[in-house]
Amino acid sequence: MNKQHGIGESVTLDDPGFIHETARLQGKVYVGPEVSIWTYAVTRCEQFEIHIGARSNLQDFVMIHEGVSSGTRIGEDCSITHHVTLHGCDIGDGCLIGINAVVMDGVKIGRGSIVAGQAIVRENQVFPAYSVIAGVPAKLIATRDHYAANVANARYYQKLSAVYLNGQDRLEDA
Numbered sequence: 793m794n795k796q797h798g799i800g801e802s803v804t805l806d807d808p809g810f811i812h813e814t815a816r817l818q819g820k821v822y823v824g825p826e827v828s829i830w831t832y833a834v835t836r837c838e839q840f841e842i843h844i845g846a847r848s849n850l851q852d853f854v855m856i857h858e859g860v861s862s863g864t865r866i867g868e869d870c871s872i873t874h875h876v877t878l879h880g881c882d883i884g885d886g887c888l889i890g891i892n893a894v895v896m897d898g899v900k901i902g903r904g905s906i907v908a909g910q911a912i913v914r915e916n917q918v919f920p921a922y923s924v925i926a927g928v929p930a931k932l933i934a935t936r937d938h939y940a941a942n943v944a945n946a947r948y949y950q951k952l953s954a955v956y957l958n959g960q961d962r963l964e965d966a
Contacts, residue, residue: 809953815850819858824848824868828953837863845870845885849949854878859897867903869946881913884921886939886946893930901925904939 798816799805809828817823819837824846833854835842840863842856848870850856856864856872859880866872867885876889880897883889887901890909898916901907905919908926919925924934955963 809950810956812956820863826950826953828949828956830854840864840880842866847946847950848872849946849953851876851949862898869943871942871945871949873909886942888938888942888945904937904942906938906942 800818802819803817803821803823805823807825808823809826811829812831814832815829816834818835821835821837821842823844826847827844828849830850831852833850835856837858840858842858842863843865845866845868847868848866850872851874853875854872855877857879858864862880864878864880865882867883867887869886870883871888872878873889873891875892877894881895881899883901884903884905886904889895889907890911892909893907893911895907895913896915899913900918902919902921902923904921905923905925907913911926911930912928913925913930919932922935922937923932924936926933
């Protein structure tokens, strides 16, 4: 394991953005171009694969693990916000997973969707593109195209990533 950044030898880094020194990436994990991984985020995958698509971000204290029978896939331009747990699920492109949400094994979240903060998405649920998902247990509460807004959020994290890669930690200093 790379002790400097806690990155295991089976991790593939494909020109990522900023990866915070406290992040831990273990097992078979693919980190796509311009992905940012923030403070105390953890991925662990011993049997399958975790795939993090281009320009996505894993915010502070995110936990991503493989499921019982599958890996975890995060599409491009996604924001996985603070304290989210993803476990053996598939997140489409341009999604935002809200603070402290949990998404379990076999779940498929369609493109441009939002999972509300603190939602618990139970096993094997499938949601179409542009879903708004909320509750405990989570359910579809609306259909609305949030793709552009979600991508804008991911772009904001790309901007922050560039600032941190430049040795700064404040936007006004950039």
